[in-house]
Amino acid sequence: MNAPAYNFAYLDEQTKRMIRRAILKAIAIPGYQVPFASREMPMPYGWGTGGVQVTAAILGPEDVLKVIDQGSDDTTNAISIRKFFAKTAGVATTAATEEATVIQTRHRIPEAALHEKQVLVYQVPIPEPLRFLEPRETETRRMHALAEYGLMHVKLYEDIARFGHIATAYAYPVKVNARYVMDPSPTPKFDNPKMDNCPALQLFGAGREKRIYAIPPYTKVVSLDFEDHPFEPYRFNAPCALCGAENSYLDEIVTDDKGSRMFVCSDTDYCEGRQAAGHHGSLSAAPYKERAQETSNG
Amino acid sequence: MADLDMLDNDEPLLVANSLSKSYGRIAACRDVSFSLYSGEVLAIVGESGSGKSTLLQLLSGQLAPSGGHVSYRMRDGVSRDLATLGEAERRFLFRTDWGFVHQDPAQGLRMAVSAGANVGERLMAVGWNHYGRIRDTASDWLTRVEIDVARIDDAPRTYSGGMRQRLQIARNLVTEPRLVFMDEPTGGLDVSVQARLLDLLRSLVAELHLAVVIVTHDLAVARLLSHRVMVMKGGRVIETGLTDQVLDDPREPYTQLLVSSILPP
Numbered sequence: 076m077n078a079p080a081y082n083f084a085y086l087d088e089q090t091k092r093m094i095r096r097a098i099l100k101a102i103a104i105p106g107y108q109v110p111f112a113s114r115e116m117p118m119p120y121g122w123g124t125g126g127v128q129v130t131a132a133i134l135g136p137e138d139v140l141k142v143i144d145q146g147s148d149d150t151t152n153a154i155s156i157r158k159f160f161a162k163t164a165g166v167a168t169t170a171a172t173e174e175a176t177v178i179q180t181r182h183r184i185p186e187a188a189l190h191e192k193q194v195l196v197y198q199v200p201i202p203e204p205l206r207f208l209e210p211r212e213t214e215t216r217r218m219h220a221l222a223e224y225g226l227m228h229v230k231l232y233e234d235i236a237r238f239g240h241i242a243t244a245y246a247y248p249v250k251v252n253a254r255y256v257m258d259p260s261p262t263p264k265f266d267n268p269k270m271d272n273c274p275a276l277q278l279f280g281a282g283r284e285k286r287i288y289a290i291p292p293y294t295k296v297v298s299l300d301f302e303d304h305p306f307e308p309y310r311f312n313a314p315c316a317l318c319g320a321e322n323s324y325l326d327e328i329v330t331d332d333k334g335s336r337m338f339v340c341s342d343t344d345y346c347e348g349r350q351a352a353g354h355h356g357s358l359s360a361a362p363y364k365e366r367a368q369e370t371s372n373g
Numbered sequence: 374m375a376d377l378d379m380l381d382n383d384e385p386l387l388v389a390n391s392l393s394k395s396y397g398r399i400a401a402c403r404d405v406s407f408s409l410y411s412g413e414v415l416a417i418v419g420e421s422g423s424g425k426s427t428l429l430q431l432l433s434g435q436l437a438p439s440g441g442h443v444s445y446r447m448r449d450g451v452s453r454d455l456a457t458l459g460e461a462e463r464r465f466l467f468r469t470d471w472g473f474v475h476q477d478p479a480q481g482l483r484m485a486v487s488a489g490a491n492v493g494e495r496l497m498a499v500g501w502n503h504y505g506r507i508r509d510t511a512s513d514w515l516t517r518v519e520i521d522v523a524r525i526d527d528a529p530r531t532y533s534g535g536m537r538q539r540l541q542i543a544r545n546l547v548t549e550p551r552l553v554f555m556d557e558p559t560g561g562l563d564v565s566v567q568a569r570l571l572d573l574l575r576s577l578v579a580e581l582h583l584a585v586v587i588v589t590h591d592l593a594v595a596r597l598l599s600h601r602v603m604v605m606k607g608g609r610v611i612e613t614g615l616t617d618q619v620l621d622d623p624r625e626p627y628t629q630l631l632v633s634s635i636l637p638p
Contacts, residue, residue: 208483208486217460221460221461221464223464223498225468225494225495225496225497225498225499226494226497226498228497228502229483229486229490229493229494229497232487232489232490232493232497232504232507233486233487233490235504236487236489236490236508236525236526237487237526301502301503301504302502302503302504303503303504303505304504
């Protein structure tokens with residue numbers, strides 16, 4: 076049997092044109108959710124069907140692709156999508172943030188600063204920030220159209236009333252370009268400041284909900300808050316157990332059934348880069364420790 | 374402020390001019406005209422199906438009339454036809470200068486968010502951005518509608534029917550509207566709770582100098598709250614006048630029937 080002949084990057088050219096038109100419109104109206112004719116992809120909804128379609132539409136033969144899932148390059152989802160494009164588009168893939176031209180991400184923004192030649196593609200499960208407050212789609216669209224965003228503050232008010240502080244830790248609503256309120260996909264709010272004035276183009280694809288939205292480079296992105304309860308990025312207060320980083324976002328890893336846990340960088344590329352550069356944490360594996368000692372001795 | 378209101382009183386706040394609404398062949402509302410001045414309470418009474426609720430929706434701009442028009446004197450003193458307002462303006466009016474108290478509090482409240490957020494929502498919608506001040510204002514309003522401030526963080530679904538209705542009133546009045554529409558605000562409440570609610574409404578209306586259009590089938594409510602009464606039947610206004618005049622000395626046979634069908638105490 077012959078191997079199936081895929082079009083470059085899986086989707087046919089007409090579909091890519093349709094998606095590109097939606098992307099262009101999304102860039103023209105920062106933060107606005109553009110409906111598009113989302114296709115079925117060879118993966119289940121919730122695994123990044125929106126992100127994959129956006130990536131497929133913007134990918135060129137010269138691009139270098141990086142895919143992360145919760146900051147990690149080596150989880151099932153990230154590996155599968157990377158392999159998918161390596162096979163269907165034949166593009167080069169990488170784990171290094173600096174080398175990539177297209178980064179598809181689920182739930183994180185890389186720690187390394189992005190630059191102008193990069194595009195960050197987010198996988199979005201629920202694009203509508205007002206969804207759990209206002210169930211009617213007709214109504215939420217009208218609220219966006221008229222910029223009626225009082226309801227978004229009701230959610231933050233509820234957080235403070237219940238927990239004493241804004242307890243929303245991820246999918247923290249932002250206002251883009253002083254107009255549209257947008258759900259930044261379930262990234263931790265730690266990552267929100269990175270979206271502001273970012274040199275890279277940020278694209279958001281929601282496959283099941285059939286929406287694409289975007290933040291063009293160098294766009295103002297403000298996290299919503301109250302004057303007396305300002306926005307604060309949250310980070311567990313500990314250094315990374317592997318690389319000792321004090322300012323990266325951490326994953327909590329349960330290490331036994333007696334309550335032991337370790338905190339490590341969720342961005343694996345960043346963590347490995349730091350370890351290779353000789354940084355080490357309290358639980359670093361021996362080689363790195365030795366190397367670190369060698370470098371400090373010599 | 375009081376002086377200003379006095380000056381304003383020369384001009385009606387809300388004017389309905391030969392309003393009609395038909396659903397296909399059914400005329401729900403025919404040729405209704407009246408003026409409402411600030412601080413005035415107008416009761417619309419009549420049996421079910423007489424067009425009361427349709428009229429209320431026409432007046433509040435939720436329905437487009439088949440004929441006639443409604444004009445409202447905005448805060449800048451200029452009267453404008455509701456039909457010419459853009460949707461953004463209409464919705465803004467609805468959450469600032471107007472209130473709408475539904476018969477079923479679940480329609481007017483967000484049942485899953487706390488009472489404080491329910492009251493604060495309108496403030497946040499007009500740009501309040503200080504949690505402490507929003508909360509203080511919400512507590513203040515809960516006190517004014519006789520809800521225990523300790524329950525500010527409870528969701529209205531944990532409230533009794535009477536409390537829900539009072540919360541709905543607080544939520545509407547927090548932006549100090551000049552006109553409030555009420556659709557059977559005491560419907561479904563038991564009589565003692567009704568009496569308390571009416572008492573509260575009466576004092577708030579007087580205190581805030583509110584203009585109110587209240588739809589009710591309960592003549593006792595009309596008698597207690599309103600200055601003027603409009604009696605509707607089959608989509609038409611058949612009798613209108615001062616409340617005591619209409620209720621004590623009804624002219625139309627239907628009004629006489631309505632008044633006489635109240636059981637003597």
